[in-house]
Amino acid sequence: MRSGLIPINPLRGDGVTSLFDMMTDLDRFFSHPLFNLNPLRTDIRETDNEYLVEAEIPGMEKQDIKVSVHDGVLAIRAERNTDVKEERNGYIRRERSVGTVERRFALAEDADEEHIEARYENGILRVIIPKAKRPGKAPREIQIH
Secondary structure (H helix, E strand, O other): OOOOOEEOOHHHOOOOOOHHHHHOOHHHHHOOOOOOOOOOOEEEEEOOOEEEEEEEOOOOOHHHEEEEEEOOEEEEEEEEEEEEEEEEOOEEEEEEEEEEEEEEEEOOOOEOHHHOEEEEEOOEEEEEEEEOOOOOOOOOOOOOO
16 A cells, blocks of 8 residues: 555656657657756645645646546646747747646545645645545454354
């Protein structure tokens, strides 16, 4: 039984994609956290009742951030599209960029996937994952036959 949330590392082969598979798509290869100068920095805390994931995602709008859970994996994905057009003193500049950052975490067995909440404020995404309430069973005597 594992405890807590475990970051998934694609380079170890426990993630969605291996490094070899990413090399077939150079955009995915160079957007990997290994090459990303601004990775999604994440802190994970555990209390008696919940897990708290805090991810630094400065400069993003709430609608550009997606949090999902599927088959025991929590995924946080943020995508930024910028388009700058500037004209002055005879110079014309137009630049576009797209940046995506994503982290995945294997949820603990006691995570209550149905009641996960997320809040984004001041560049910090907070994901609250309650622990499932499991009723305690009263001890009972086992009869010997």
